[in-house]
Amino acid sequence: MKNKILIDTTTPEKQFEQHLNIIGNEKIIFSGIFGIGKTYFLKRFFKQHEKYNVIHLFPVNYSIATNEDIFKLIKYDILYELIVEKKYDIENDYNIINDKADFYDIYGFINYNIVFLFAYSLHFIPIIGKASSSFLEKTKKLWDKYRTKSKEIEGQDDLVKQVFDFVNKTEKHYLLENDIIVTIIDEALKKLKQIKESNIKKENILIIDDLDRIDPEHIFRLLNVFSANTDDNVNSKYKRFSFDKVIFVLDIQNVRYIFHNRYGSATDFSGYIDKFYSYEVFEFDNTTEIANSVDKILNNIKTPEKYKKIFNLQEVSFVRNLSSLVLTVLIKNNTLNLRTLLKFSYKEYPVPIYPIKFKNYVRHENSRISIIIIYDFFKSIFGSYYGLIRAIAKSRKNINIETNIIDFELFTGMLLLVEDYENHNFQKNQSKEKSYVYQCKELKLTFYYSISEYNRFINREFGGNIIKVINEQNQEIEINFKIFFHILHKTFEKINDLNKG
Numbered sequence: 001m002k003n004k005i006l007i008d009t010t011t012p013e014k015q016f017e018q019h020l021n022i023i024g025n026e027k028i029i030f031s032g033i034f035g036i037g038k039t040y041f042l043k044r045f046f047k048q049h050e051k052y053n054v055i056h057l058f059p060v061n062y063s064i065a066t067n068e069d070i071f072k073l074i075k076y077d078i079l080y081e082l083i084v085e086k087k088y089d090i091e092n093d094y095n096i097i098n099d100k101a102d103f104y105d106i107y108g109f110i111n112y113n114i115v116f117l118f119a120y121s122l123h124f125i126p127i128i129g130k131a132s133s134s135f136l137e138k139t140k141k142l143w144d145k146y147r148t149k150s151k152e153i154e155g156q157d158d159l160v161k162q163v164f165d166f167v168n169k170t171e172k173h174y175l176l177e178n179d180i181i182v183t184i185i186d187e188a189l190k191k192l193k194q195i196k197e198s199n200i201k202k203e204n205i206l207i208i209d210d211l212d213r214i215d216p217e218h219i220f221r222l223l224n225v226f227s228a229n230t231d232d233n234v235n236s237k238y239k240r241f242s243f244d245k246v247i248f249v250l251d252i253q254n255v256r257y258i259f260h261n262r263y264g265s266a267t268d269f270s271g272y273i274d275k276f277y278s279y280e281v282f283e284f285d286n287t288t289e290i291a292n293s294v295d296k297i298l299n300n301i302k303t304p305e306k307y308k309k310i311f312n313l314q315e316v317s318f319v320r321n322l323s324s325l326v327l328t329v330l331i332k333n334n335t336l337n338l339r340t341l342l343k344f345s346y347k348e349y350p351v352p353i354y355p356i357k358f359k360n361y362v363r364h365e366n367s368r369i370s371i372i373i374i375y376d377f378f379k380s381i382f383g384s385y386y387g388l389i390r391a392i393a394k395s396r397k398n399i400n401i402e403t404n405i406i407d408f409e410l411f412t413g414m415l416l417l418v419e420d421y422e423n424h425n426f427q428k429n430q431s432k433e434k435s436y437v438y439q440c441k442e443l444k445l446t447f448y449y450s451i452s453e454y455n456r457f458i459n460r461e462f463g464g465n466i467i468k469v470i471n472e473q474n475q476e477i478e479i480n481f482k483i484f485f486h487i488l489h490k491t492f493e494k495i496n497d498l499n500k501g
Helices: 010-020 038-047 070-085 106-124 132-138 140-152 157-171 180-194 216-230 252-263 269-276 287-291 294-298 318-332 338-342 370-382 385-396 408-419 481-496
Strands: 027-031 052-057 203-208 245-250 355-357 363-365 434-440 445-456 459-471
Touching: 010 027, 010 038, 027 252, 027 269, 038 052, 038 245, 052 070, 052 180, 070 106, 070 132, 070 180, 070 216, 106 132, 180 203, 216 252, 245 252, 252 269, 287 318, 294 318, 294 338, 318 338, 318 370, 318 385, 318 408, 338 370, 370 385, 370 408, 370 481, 385 481, 408 434, 408 445, 408 459, 408 481
Parallel strands: 027 245, 052 203, 203 245
Antiparallel strands: 355 363, 434 445, 445 459
16 A cells, blocks of 8 residues: 655644634635645644544535525535534434424424435435435435335325425525524534533534635635624524534635636725635645655656666656756745645656757757756646746746755756757767857856766766856856756746657
């Protein structure tokens, strides 16, 4: 069995626990960029804190047909989670009584018609992306009662219709106190809070995850529904559901863009969103810990045996060091997320090998030029050249990275093999290295470098070596992070323009 790569979350755990324990902090927006590990963090956090009963929902999995469906599906999803995941014993809480209940006495109605209500609710289980079989298994006794009761009222179709019509009528008005499913959920949550383990007072928490990945119509409607149910002038303690806290999981910047796109850039987003959190938005940022785990992740990316001499991330080498450096920068600048990088863990990366036709009819296999092999790896991570180059361009604007890697001369020399290939055309002097001059107009720098060819195992590879770098004051300078990343950007653009094949 594969061992999971664990990212240290100690710091954000302490921060979130403090945030969660703020008095009166009942509505929480948990914000973080896509793929940073918000869901992983929350599941791990609440698993370690047994004082909470957590219902964790993902509306992005719903098959929503109309704007009116979203809150209805939320209710049935909560009901499903209570019965299937939280093992709420609803069969013992509701018994079939003999006397017909008053349809406008909500508790009597539920008690009398519970089996029909569950028959009705079964329709929604596939729509919320859950397994009907699990729901049926947990409510077997109710279905047995349903079959028995169906026989008892055989021929009384009007009674069954009346039950379903009543459910439909109340659900059209989701703010009504006599909403049947809400009442069942409310009673179930109250009972869960009464179950004490180790004398710990339990709290009920509802998490609505991936909120910014659903249709904009549903994002704001769902927020408004919960706000309407929890405003101070209605009832501040989530009386319609017995949840002590509701956590909305999203990227606040993404929701901001969606809001302005929908309502106009002049519309006040802050004035709108602040009613959906009690204290302040909790900004989840684990990029430092993720960046520190890059080498651990690279160690678990495999290479086919026949290509290990060319591309091997499990050994210290130019390929490994440059990959680690660039990926760390991209993660710290939020242009690469953890989810994307982890897709490559414990998998074999299929190294692409192909010929490249340079200008002047020069042709070389990409395996002879390490930076092209690295470029292909990065492009596969982002899925396309455009995704990669956008990440590189964005990271260039905010380079403030501390690193122990100081081999920028080596890295930049290898970049110039491609960036300046029209100048050197891969020509070398057999008796001594030949020097070339590369002018970088944007940085107003002049690079003096040489190229060489060396044997690396069974492969003959090209190498680039920086001799010196001169600025416009004719002073020799060292290559820093900003210079290196600028040349990296230009080199990746040049590689994309090469004639491959």
